[in-house]
Amino acid sequence: MRILHTADLHLGRQFNGIPLDSDHAAILDQIVSAITSRDVDVLVIAGDIFDRAAPPTSAVRQFNGFLARVASETDAAVVMIAGNHDSGDRIASMAIMTDTRRALIRGAISADEKPLVLTDAHGPVAFTGLPFAYEYAARECFSDEALHTPEDVLAAQVACGRRNIPDGTRWVVVSHAFVAGASSSESERPLTRVGGIETVSSAVFEGAHYVALGHLHRPQSVGAPHIRYSGSPLAFGFDESDCQKSMSLVEIDAVGQTTIESIPFTPIRHVRVLKGRHAELLLADRSDDFIKAVLTDDAPVIDGMKRIRDVFPNACELIYERDEQAPEVKSLTGRALAVANPVEVIGDFVEHVRDEGFSEKELEVVASALGRLRETEDVK
Template sequence: MKFIHTSDWHIGRQFHNVSLLEDQRHVLQQVVAYIKAEEVDALVIAGDIYDRAVPPASAVELLDEIMQTVCIDLGVPIILIPGNHDSAERVGFAAKLMKASGLHIMGNLSDIYEPVVLDAKGCSVAFYGIPYCEPLQVKDNFNQDVKSYDAAHTFLVNEIKDVMSDKHVNVLLSHCFIDGASESDSERPLQIGGADRVSYEPCLDFAYVALGHLHSPQYKGAEHIRYSGSLMKYSFSEQHQKKGVTLVEVNQSGLVAQTHLPLRPLRDMRILEGELDTLLTQGQVDPHYEDYLLVRLTDKHAILDPMSKLRDVYPNVLHLEKPGMLDTKATELQRASLKHSEFDMFQDFYTQIAGENMSDEQKKLVSGLIDRLTQ
């Protein structure tokens, strides 16, 4: 049996006030293409389907479109759990009715005892799901004195292991933060101070563990305990990550193979660094000029309206940093504040911005203005 493991779609996300919906549709269509090409038997989504608990209508429409294609048009079942960005109640609406269409939503903690069992190609696989939950929810639902994320997650995993059967190949879905795994800037912390970390050891007994929450494709503890990573880059800290989905193949004896299938973004997310003139020249011939960019200018002198100039060649510059200029200004202003008068400070500022000295008439005008303000 083959299934695709994916997570952290974050449909409806905005980045620097720019909607990523078109970019998300582009990569989701590639996921559908992989489902067809690899002839998979299921699609597994390990949480954070939406970017927020109450998603915009356009995000709901896109998810509906993808699920219609996968479940109805292709006849491939989807198994999903909600993540910390999702509202479990909203994602789980009409879950029992949707099972008949092949959409299996494991959004309730009581669902941990009831796996989705799929039989295909001589293999029987039981998919167990742990939706994102906090320790207090586990304490209230199971009357257990658990105070940490690790204790809560370990309890839930052990509950599943107590009921799972050797007749099936057992797969676990969980939306959590495995201790020691690599994080990115775009992930919302589950808890401040690292209290959200959980241990991987309780998960070792499963044939495969499909994790969600962390955006970098990786495994932790053992190769079969794996994050597929997010569909696309959601922060500039992820610029070097290779986004994709994981193709998992199992037989009745257990895991056979796991393969990273790459996803090509409509617009990549990159960091460019250099002097303004160099970047402007480079942009004239850059085939990927429409990528989302963070630009770090290394010019030491002041530049008037650099963002506008950059967007003439790179229309999707989303953030601009000028570390060299900021450091120089900070140093000069600090020295001026200690040694110079208000007039001297303004004169230095004018020279830096205009690139020329003030005229006698300008000096007289500024001096008179400062005198009136300080009287």
């Protein structure tokens, strides 16, 4: 059986205030093409389908159109779960009136996770979808006040899913978590509300023949080759500029052994860090890529960013190499502290206050205001 493992689409996201609608459209096209050209049996989307709980209408329409294409242009089944950026209820609503023989869509945590069972030439393969849930929701779901960490929650979910897997069935688990030992990126939102240990042990997935993970944005296996992150299809920060984004084509044989092939994504705009003297960078070919310029000039350059944007209209950052030599600061958890995205910080506050995220119009106003602030700082 062939599985195309993807995750962390983050539809509706912006890169430093710049919309990514066209970038996401190209990525979704490439996923559909991979399904058809590689004879994929199952498409897996391991959470963070949208960038926030209340995504813009354009993102919802984009994803609905994508699912319609998968349903009409391919024979692939779909398994997808909600991630920590998603609204579980929104994702769950997509399961209403779907063909349950061809789709498993899990938005809200459940104490009775039933799998989607598909059959190939070697017999049944069971897919269990474990949507992301915070501890308070898990305590209510499982009636267990002893669930205090993400690992406690995931262990309870896996145990519930395992009970519904017939003996001798090959088993695929889809989850959204931070598995200990994996490499993170700056653009990922922590999975704990107030501090705490957010990582989980790969041992909680014991018995699964393949674990399709979401949350971390770099493609990687962790703990064992069959426990894998596909990574996000787009880079969402300059720390990912060196990362080749890909989807994972997984083939499971008769006894549950897996072979994994990475299929690279081709973005329409790359994320690049350019280093050199200001005058040298101005000689480069014009590009719409997202650029972080690291200047090696000894003296400050007048109107540095404005002139860089004549060549790179989507330049987002300009710093001097001498300012990057600050000593490294390590977090107590061993994970690099991420620089908060201002839009996310404001959005989280709004959602906390009124139990509802930004509307599309409100997002435009906030993004516009932040853009004007950034331009003011560039002028200074």
